[in-house]
Amino acid sequence: VTTTIHDVARRAGVSVTTVSRALTQPELLRPATRERVLNAARKLAYHPNRAARSLITGKTGNLGIVVPDLSNPFYPAIVRGVQLRANQAGYAVFLADSSEDAAAEENLVHAMAKQVDGVIVCAPFASDAALRRLLDTTSIVLVNRRCGDIPAVLMDIARWMREAVAHLWRLGHRSVAYLGGPRSAWSNRERLRGLHAAAKAHFVRLIEIGPFEPKFEAGIEGANLALDAGVTAIIAYNDLMALGVLSRCAARGVGVPGDVSVVGFDDLLFASMSAPPLTTVSMPMETAGSAAVEVLLALDGNNAATADHSLPTRLIVRGTTAPPRRPRLRTKQPSAPRRAPR
């Protein structure tokens, strides 16, 4: 039932070697022969068996990606970027969902290691040690996480957290709540880093609430806490939570951005669909996915050879931020922050 290289060879009246070459190094063949072989292959609908090929070449033509939770819209976007770019480069991709389990993050990579040429790892929970262990198995590139000199695709979260605070400050806010994500998540720590730097620079009273699961419901809970604390602005760990905040504010009759301003992170599809549309720090997720593939492909076996890849990020000012009702300080109208350089 399977057509093999031998079938093609017989039909084209050549040896299997010639068939193999026609497919992998066509320039070595006389055009006439090449055509004859390619024709036969087409006629027989022949496709090389990748398992057999990989057995000898050591390359699989596959890539892998591990994400913590496919039901968080952040990750499908990354997966999509990976998928599209990989396919374009002739690679197929393995996908695994770790269900936000630190152990699974490591195991899933190990499990696919044998069948891939490299894997893109979104593992906010795995320990640094676990990550380093993976290096013995296959090439990896981290997304949104730094771990020693393991190649990584990053977004400058801390910087844009500072910009977000600055934006709020310029509007006149002096009392801001941050609704935190998972304590151990790398990107949460980065947000905090930016937050503290910003608070120092701008003399903003900062209230940290959390940690929360990065979900809609957490935004509802966080909004209650933040509102009761009397802040004039809320920065959420991500858009999902920010949307929860919006929902809760509406339910409590708190006007946004009239009574309280809200800033999210990610710029999910739905961030622009809310009412009012959400001011948020955009994360180029699909781009990150593609970039991770490029890094992986460029790596070509030798790990730790590449510098981190940092992606441009920016603050998207939409409808959920405005001057507080009773600004303690009069400032000029908000000016949209410039786009990230480079």
Next chain:
Amino acid sequence: VTTTIHDVARRAGVSVTTVSRALTQPELLRPATRERVLNAARKLAYHPNRAARSLITGKTGNLGIVVPDLSNPFYPAIVRGVQLRANQAGYAVFLADSSEDAAAEENLVHAMAKQVDGVIVCAPFASDAALRRLLDTTSIVLVNRRCGDIPAVLMDIARWMREAVAHLWRLGHRSVAYLGGPRSAWSNRERLRGLHAAAKAHFVRLIEIGPFEPKFEAGIEGANLALDAGVTAIIAYNDLMALGVLSRCAARGVGVPGDVSVVGFDDLLFASMSAPPLTTVSMPMETAGSAAVEVLLALDGNNAATADHSLPTRLIVRGTTAPPRRPRLRTKQPSAPRRAPR
């Protein structure tokens, strides 16, 4: 660098055959031997090379899934269901995004066919002929699409479209617009089938608008058209479009559900987060993914042996449906439809 079966054999002082058996048919070995081999394998961190194994057994231990668009939240949910169930059964999964291209839907399956034991196909655009062609390549199970007797996991869309219309009718609506999805999509045709049946049964004036790309923006455009046509209720092809309708209504100062009722399809995560929360027909996407895996695994090579798998669906009445402002007919208060039997 790679440890092979020979390394284990040498270390355990047995032949490679014995090592192979220790891993695949342990009962054939004397316990003592078996232990010795297993120990050696563990010490060497030996994992069989799946490519080599698959070369001879013909089985790969992999499954595939093809979806039209990962950025439509409908599909990540299916993928997640597939992933989780497959992993649990010891399978790894290949993922491919066809970018809503009919040709790609077919090609991607062909491309992964050699590396998988079966693939789950979400292909709304591929022709029936194309789908049938896939059968020569590998086992497949369709999701949300029927094509001859190819195994499929379905949701009873037409029936619940009828229920949706009935719900609207009971509320007093007599003039309803349907914002259609892609003309050729199977699930759009199913919706239309249910719609026509319902309209016949309930004497509702029906206005079909579209086709549209199943996205938020289309909902905005569709809302304008529907509103101008003077209907009192709008049924959208999916939640994404329904959310667009909501957004446009808000912008035009049209009250929902006061001035117009809105019904979506899918019950995305965000359907319950809108203001007001969306009345919608829920589609058990993650379940569909798991179910598809079960069907595939049960198939075990022999296609066309399984009856269609139909998943329970239901209408979730939330905040976007209510009696029209000037009902032409007074009816009792809306009663939530019963849950789907079975």
Next chain:
DNA sequence: ATGAAAGCGCTAACAC
């Protein structure tokens, strides 16, 4: 209960 040997489908030296 265990081992020797023959491939699975393919590529890569190495001849010609």
Next chain:
DNA sequence: GTGTTAGCGCTTTCAT
């Protein structure tokens, strides 16, 4: 340029 040959790592008859 093209063919011959020797495996890649593994499972599986067929012996013993």
